[in-house]
Amino acid sequence: MHRVLACEQCGAELTASGVRTVRCPYCASPSVVERPAAAERTDPRFVVAFTGDASGARGSLDRWLGSRHWFADPKLRRAREARAGERVIEDLRGIYVPAYLYSAVAHADYSASIAEHYHEKEERTKPDGTTETRTITRTEYRLLSGRHVSYVTDVVVSASRGLSHRELAAIEPYDFRALRRYDAALVSGWLAEEFARSFDECQTASRREALDEVGARLRRFMPGDGFSDLDWHAQISWESLDPVFVPVWMFAVRYRDDRPPLRVAINGQTGRIAGKVPLSWPRVVAALIVLAAIALAVWWGLR
Numbered sequence: 001m002h003r004v005l006a007c008e009q010c011g012a013e014l015t016a017s018g019v020r021t022v023r024c025p026y027c028a029s030p031s032v033v034e035r036p037a038a039a040e041r042t043d044p045r046f047v048v049a050f051t052g053d054a055s056g057a058r059g060s061l062d063r064w065l066g067s068r069h070w071f072a073d074p075k076l077r078r079a080r081e082a083r084a085g086e087r088v089i090e091d092l093r094g095i096y097v098p099a100y101l102y103s104a105v106a107h108a109d110y111s112a113s114i115a116e117h118y119h120e121k122e123e124r125t126k127p128d129g130t131t132e133t134r135t136i137t138r139t140e141y142r143l144l145s146g147r148h149v150s151y152v153t154d155v156v157v158s159a160s161r162g163l164s165h166r167e168l169a170a171i172e173p174y175d176f177r178a179l180r181r182y183d184a185a186l187v188s189g190w191l192a193e194e195f196a197r198s199f200d201e202c203q204t205a206s207r208r209e210a211l212d213e214v215g216a217r218l219r220r221f222m223p224g225d226g227f228s229d230l231d232w233h234a235q236i237s238w239e240s241l242d243p244v245f246v247p248v249w250m251f252a253v254r255y256r257d258d259r260p261p262l263r264v265a266i267n268g269q270t271g272r273i274a275g276k277v278p279l280s281w282p283r284v285v286a287a288l289i290v291l292a293a294i295a296l297a298v299w300w301g302l303r
């Protein structure tokens with residue numbers, strides 16, 4: 001029977017074919033229990049495979065954390081220093097994260113007021129009797145309306161419980177030219193999360209994101225020297241939504257009981273990294289004071 005590892009802390013459900021884990025890779029919680037999978041489950045249609053192995057991801061993680069080390073919360077610094085040199089396998093895990101890949105064709109009817117600048121020469125007689133010519137910029141407005149067709153591709157919406165849409169967006173883009181048809185053998189040996197958000201929910205979110213993109217394209221498309229009163233409404237004439245697995249390296253550590261875990265996500269295809277390091281505020285303030293002092297010294301020197 002198909003079984004999943006369920007995290008009692010964050011709710012993520014992972015299948016682990018041939019992989020063992022005692023901590024949740026998303027939230028570092030030790031309360032991971034094994035339970036039978038739900039009868040109805042979504043299988044991905046496509047997969048973006050991991051490129052490279054854990055050592056590459058570990059290298060970029062070490063550099064990323066290292067460059068933030070001095071500013072980090074002291075407890076985190078101590079935890080890192082104590083573990084320098086020691087490689088903890090459990091804390092950096094590769095996960096196939098469930099997501100939906102969306103493409104659409106949208107027809108947008110728009111109208112806007114387009115500003116056009118033009119110059120006029122004006123002659124003026126000065127009080128002393130001489131004349132001077134100056135150039136004045138004037139603006140003319142004209143109404144523009146029409147229909148704009150957009151083909152929006154590669155919109156990705158997280159269907160994961162462990163990795164929010166915002167966190168996934170921070171390590172995008174993925175190169176979907178490397179998309180492969182899903183095959184259980186492709187993900188064997190990796191953790192893979194079950195789809196936690198419904199098709200409908202992800203479709204609504206994808207459409208919203210695609211329409212935001214249409215709006216952004218319309219604003220870029222507007223001619224002239226400026227525009228105002230852009231009004232548009234779009235209709236989607238074609239769309240596709242496919243469940244996919246995207247590769248993510250997750251680094252999650254609990255370094256303090258009273259704080260949420262430190263979480264860093266790394267794009268398993270491109271190596272793009274994102275996360276938030278809990279800061280040591282006294283050190284941040286100290287650095288700002290030093291910077292202000294340098295700026296003041298430079299300014300003083302230039303006077």
Ligand SMILES: [Zn+2]
Nearest residue numbers: 007010024027
């Ligand atoms: Zn968890």
